[in-house]
Every structure is written in structure tokens, then in C-alpha cells.
Amino acid sequence: MKCVVGIDLGSTTTKALLLTEDGEVLGRGITNSRSSYDVACAVAREEALTAARFAMLEHQLATSFHHDAGRTGNGNGTGGGSGDVNGSRPLETLLQEAFRLELYLDQLGHLRERIGELVESPQHEEWRNALEPAVAEILDGAKSHAPELFLGDAPRKSDFFRDLAGAAFVEGAETIAERGDAPFERLLALYDRAILDVETNLETRSFADLLRRATERIGEGTPGNGNGHLGTDDLARLRRVVDTVAAEPIDELAFVGTGYGRQTLPFPKESIRSEILCHGRGAHRFFPGTRTVLDIGGQDTKAIQVDEHGVVTSFQMNDRCAAGSGRYLGYLADELSLGLHELGPLALQATRKVRVNSTCTVFAGAELRERLALGEKREDILAGLHRAMMLRAMSLLARSGGIENEFTFTGGVCKNPMATKVLRELVDDNYGEAITMNIHPDSIYMGAMGAALFALEDLDAGTAGLLPTFVQEGGTTEAAQEVRA
């Protein structure tokens, strides 16, 4: 299979999107940005490739298992039979969950190794005897609770290892500190240091290995984890499908990168496009009628006016302040120990919007804590915080020239249902209800989509650039080399 890759390295998350030569989306991947841009890009790309393979897998499973009576359970009493697996939840979903779990356990292993090394360093000598058993306890706990995080439609605070492992670590460290066994700050510093190293050290993992382990996990079936048993025949068939999919080559023919801090991106410079170009291009592909774009990303809020060809005519951006950006919500989520995607749904349950006085993100976090202590409801405060944030966006939009029909909302924040609801209300109040507001589920990938479209264009024009550095060391596929030759 052949594809082109668009990568959008944002301040908070890095997105990758694969397009087939016909311009169809093959896979999307996202990861948290980190201090090694190469690794962030490589991981996002890996995630997109994984998604592409799971799409293939789903297709293959549908054809191999489709006409099978076993899919709904044959009830012949073989300890649950394959019916448990296939009864209500598709095999592909179970595999995906088990795959995520295997990946997480793998990463947890690396984290453990690194923390172990750190504890041995002279800087921790004084505390070593307390830290060693504490760390072991925390990480054992994280490992044994891991299946609950991934299997059986469990809600997760985040999909990023840093967040999941961090939450588990903080929880464990708090318990230990409460008992007085080891100081919380020391433990947390160990984690903070180790995660930095683990995150920026690119591990080469084999998709095939992880998927095979996931297959065996489903095969064994651990009751209570949401998995059942898979019959011997079904397991053999599943193994065959998995092997086929894992072996299917995916050739990446062209790359284009975009995102903030373009100079430092790990891309050859002919393969870099500006963020505005990519967002315009991406938005235009989904909504050709767009005239005003609001993009709220990790640390920027941009109000963009475009003409009928998608060319930018006016542009405003927040400056030097996180208030009103995605990071604002991220910070508040951290304050509440919630996942970013839990904020919006929680705020939607509000019965009133508490007026928030702080502008600064840090102060808003403190105000949130104070109001909680005063007995205000989480959801009501959150509703007020969402409103405060969107009011800032409205003033930015007004400065850029107001909202023209159609209005497209992009960036990570548009995944937040409270943010979109409040925005809709504010747009109605200020510009009337005739404005069409476009939000696409892939809005967070808008920049990556634009980049991938440029990559496709480069490919067609025969000007596809060199592969970015993070791919060069890894396996460069023959087809890709041919194209560049």
C-alpha cells in the first residue's frame, strides 16, 4: 500500500495523517509533543501507521469471520466459546484494546528501567532505601491496574503514556507519602525526570510483535478483563489474519511537515509548509464555503479570514498569554486531575455559569480551587471557565474583522462539546443565527490534512523532498527510495 504523510507538529500534540494516492484517509495518529521533535513526529507517524493497519485488519476480519456462525456464539460449551468474544464487541475492538495494553506495558517497562537507573544515581543516595521499595510498589500497582485502563470500553483520562503513567504514579506516590514512607516531591521528581528520558528516547517496536501479543492475550482470555476465550480454530484463523496484516508493506512516498517553530522541525526545508497555508488548505478541503476560521490549538488562538479561494486575507493571534488557548483547558484539567476530554462533558452538566474573574491561566486554576473549597459545583465553575475562554476567542475574532459566513472551528479545542456549545451561543448572540458553524470530527487533524494534501501535490509534481530525519534511520522502504531516486 502506498501513501503520503502530513505531519503537524503542534505545541501540545503532534498529528500525522496518511493519505492514499487517491487522496483517501488511510490512517491518523496523534501523540503529545515533547522536547524531541524527531521522536514526537516519529511516534505520531507510527500511530498513524498503526491506525492504517487496524483499518486493514478490520477489513480482513470482516471477510474472514463474517460468514461464520461462531461470531454470535455456538454454545457448544467450550468454556465460554468464541461467543463471549464476538457476542457484542467486535474482535477488532478487542484486539485494539489489547494492543494498546501491550504497548502501555512495554512503555511501563522502559519507565521502570529508567527510574531504577535514576534511583541508583548519587543524587538520590540519601533517600535510596526509601525510594526503591516505594517505586517498586507504585509501578507494580500501575502494572496490575493497567488492564482496567484499556480493556472493555474503559474511560481513559488520556491516550498518552505520559498522562496515564503520570496519573498512576502520582496516585501511588500520594499513598506512599501519606504513610510517610518516602517524600512525595522526591518520588515525583524521579518520575518527571524518567518520563522525559523515556519519551525522548525513540523505542523501535514491532507492530507485528505487539499485535501478536495482543492476539495471544485475547486467546488466553482473562475473565473479568472484558475478554473471553477464543476457540482454537478461531484463534488459528485470527493469527493468520494478524500475520497477513502485519506483513503488508506500507510505503510512504512523500512527507510534508507543518506546525509551530518551523525552523526546528525535523524536516528538510523543501518539505515544510506554513501552518496557515496548511490549515487553510485542510479547512478548504472539508468546507469550501469557509470565510472565517477560528483555530484554538495548544497555545495559540488564531482568527483567520479567508477569501473564496481559501487565501488568507486577515489574521489575528493571541500573544504571549495562555489564557483562552487549549493549554488553558489543559491546565484546569490538571488542577482537577481530570482528562482533557472529560472537561467538556462535565461542564455540560452545569446548571449555571459561575462568573470567573481571573484572566491568567494560573490564577484561573487557583480560582477554581478556591471556589471548589467554597462549595461551588465543579461543573458550574467549569462552565464559567469555558465561557471566559470563548469570550476571549470572540474578541480575537472581532479584531480580525468579525465572523463571515461560513464559520469553521478547528484545532484541538473543537473536540470539547462545551467549548463548541458556548461558541455557538456567543456567535448567535453577536452575529445572528444565520451563521453556519462547521466543525469536523477530524478538525484537530486539519493542519496535518493540509500538509498531506501538499505532499500529494509534491508527489504528483515529482518534487517530493527527502525523507525527514526521523524516518531516514529507520527502515526506508524501497518504493520510497525509488521515488526519490
Next chain:
Amino acid sequence: MSDANPTDRTDRIHLTAGIDPGASSVKIAILKSRAGEAGEMVATTIQRIRRRDVREVVRSAFADACTSAGVTTDDFDYIASTGDGDAVDFGTGHFYSMTTHARGALFLVPEARAGLDVGAMHARAITFDGRGKVGKVRMTSQCASGSGQFVENITRYLGVPLEDVGNLSLESEEPEKCSSICAVLAETDVINMVSRGVKTADILRGIHLSIASKLARLVRAIGAQETVLVTGGMACDAGFLASLRECIDEKQSAEQPDLAVVAHPESILAGAIGAALLGARRHRQLEEMGRLPVIAA
């Protein structure tokens, strides 16, 4: 408030406590004094709040302080709160943080005539006279860019324990100035620095300098003279202090020659100490009026 002559009838020893809940930790000082004069520290406690309920932290920290002082609630003449007084649901009375910081600063460093209180959220510069009467005040407002939280956010990202930050920052040879002013967006700046291979020490010093230059303006704005005592959590951070001295020296002017920036090992307790001392004085005043407070614990 009438300023009674402090040397009058101060033969009795008062046992008082000052409780100073801040944005990130609760500070408690238990002192013996003669109506707020000639104070002597009996016990102190500092507890980080983290994500716990402040009231609970206050109670547990107070219990710790009492234990280490070997006293019970009944032994106190006055339990004073300052800072976030709402977090203290027991005790006798409350004092504004400006007055307590001024009083506490004088207790720690008698020659101090100005204080720069750098806490987790806000920073405040005040001038005061030799008796702790507050003169001029300037605060950071609107945003957390000149605050301790800023440093804490960054150190978490760098994986450096907070207590190691100061000395690490002092090792810096080429401080990397932080371009972002926002405490939250600075994290991204730091990520960029790490990815460019900038040394941790240089990043920390850059952050310290960025905060210090903002706060040096604050100190200058109040017309501080001679000795400035840094109080609040950031006073424990040697890297910040060095940066502040550097920035203040740069801004030295004719009206403010040779400003000495000092910190005291107990600087972080200034508010709590001041509250305990003012509480003792208030106790004596009330005693004279025959309106002694009842401690509700």
C-alpha cells in the same frame, strides 16, 4: 489601631501562633513573646497543600506544630491567621498579609525597611518603618508571570526536585533568556530549549532572571531603601536571589544607591511569624479592654 507603647506592662509571656495559608503551602509559627515584643520561636511547620483541602492541611499542620512545641490549643493566648484566612476555621483573629509580612520581616532582619514577598501566585513589594508600619505597596497583577508557580511548573517539566533548583541555577554559565512572559506558555519555551540541548542550569537561571527582572521593577517602584528582605517561598531559592541581586544592581539609580537584597533561612515564615507577634499584641490590647477572645478549636 492605637499603637500602645510596647514597653508597657509586657512582663507576661504570651504564647501565640500565626497561621499563613498561601496558594501552595501552609506556614505556621508558634512564638513566645512579651505582647509581641522580644519574640522567640518555639516551633514552626510548613506543609505543602498540593491538591488537598486547604482547611485539612491547616488543621494537620497546626497539630504538627503543637506537637513539636509540646503545647495544646488551650495553652495559646491568641491564634492568628493571615494570608488566606478563610482556610483557617478556628483561631482568634485575622491580620492582613501586608502588616504581618512587615512585622515578620523586622523580626527576622531588624534592619530591613522593605520586603519583597514572592509567593506561588503573586509577588508584592512593600516598604515599612522600624516598627512595621507599612508605607508603599506594589503588587504583580493580572498574571502569574512573576510568581513561584512559574518556577514550579518549569521544574516539573525538567524533572528537577524543587529543593535542588536554586543551587543548580547558580551553576549556570550562559543563562538562556526565556522569551515567553506567560508562566504557562513558558513551558513550551522550555521544551524548545531542551530540544536545542540547552543545559538545565541555564534554563533555570533564564527563568529566574525573567522573574527577577519583573520583580526588580516592583522593588524600584516602591522606592525601597537600604535593606530589602525577600520573603515567601522563593526566598529559599538561591538562584532566584542571585538573579534578583543582578537585576536590581542593573537598575541601581541615584535615589536607590546600594540596595541590599537579603533573605533569611526562615523567610518563608515571615507572614506566620508576623501574625503570631501581632496576635500577642492584640491579646494584650484586648486584655486591657477586658474583652479577651475565646479560642474556638
